[in-house]
Amino acid sequence: MPLMSSLKILGLGAAFITVGLKGLDWLLALHHRPGRGSRQPLNEVLFFPSLPACVEHLYNPDRSHSCACPLPHGLNTSFTKLLEHLLSACVSLDICLFSFSNTELSRAVLLLHSRGVRVRVLTDRNYMAITGSQIGILRKAGICVRHELVITMHMHHKFALLDGRKLITGSLNWTLTAIQSNKENVIVTEEPELVRPYEREFNNLWKANDPAKHLP
């Protein structure tokens, strides 16, 4: 009888382990299923034009109540989301932009630079000098800027890499017209299969357009 009892316990024990392990698997699968799980990388799409809105609270979270500008306050627009993502950079910001004239985005880049974030900017040779371009202002602030050294083509990218893990890319040039008037799209993603190729592209272009390599 003791032997029979032991075997009964062994049988029941194994059956409970089976059910227990399956249950654990189901719970884990439920937790990690696409769209819900903590493992699912960020994938967000922003469409423009964006409504004008006050963005002061994004630069100064402590003094957000004190802004008296005439723009609507507290709106969560595509532009506030874009700016919020940009300001989330902690370590590095690599920007590869055809055209950069928006003063709010420029202010955000300058703020990140002043916080010690390593900022690198790659831009188009011709468009960097147009009226309203922010490139000169970024350079004066000490931010490292490189431009395409080959004249015959456009550097038409419009992407930014934050901390080497978040990618912002799309049709949107960083201009006021694009943000407030055009139909535009921006993807914000942390999907490694998308982030890594852009990281390689930035590093390749950064090296290829090193002015030291192109001295006369």
Place this chain on the structure above:
Amino acid sequence: MPLMSSLKILGLGAAFITVGLKGLDWLLALHHRPGRGSRQPLNEVLFFPSLPACVEHLYNPDRSHSCACPLPHGLNTSFTKLLEHLLSACVSLDICLFSFSNTELSRAVLLLHSRGVRVRVLTDRNYMAITGSQIGILRKAGICVRHELVITMHMHHKFALLDGRKLITGSLNWTLTAIQSNKENVIVTEEPELVRPYEREFNNLWKANDPAKHLP
């Protein structure tokens, strides 16, 4: 003894089931792990400029050996990959483009239309009429084209949706300069979190720019 034997068999059976189920789970997890599994959606990035190459085999797979054009044959470039993705549409193709002048991409769209794929094209009001634009050719072939009916802004998107499940989007306008000369990027993805918003955007713009709604 027969009872004891039955219990032994029950115990061993339960243990085997436990090990068997865990083994099956591991095999399934291995098969579906990110980057390998059939569940992982397509995420591909193409960079331009692309080397010129013969693409005849993509239109006529059976007569690929017969092309005598002077372009390099058998190259797998960013452009051949883009064209291959485009030609993979079976049911529907929704294109939302600022500028469309590339004749190879136009030929692919016309081929899909002739195969019975439902093609819809949304484009910018001003750029649809520039020299070399393919919009008139698509319209003459019977493809449904709509353009932005509001004059003050650009329809600056550059994306295409294939069969409602594959998205092609990036900085690339469908022009020869963009493909062969500019630094450009294109994402090809089947990630539902990215595809669905673009699908909604296309349908919203398609409805908003219905000429019947804007009759004088």
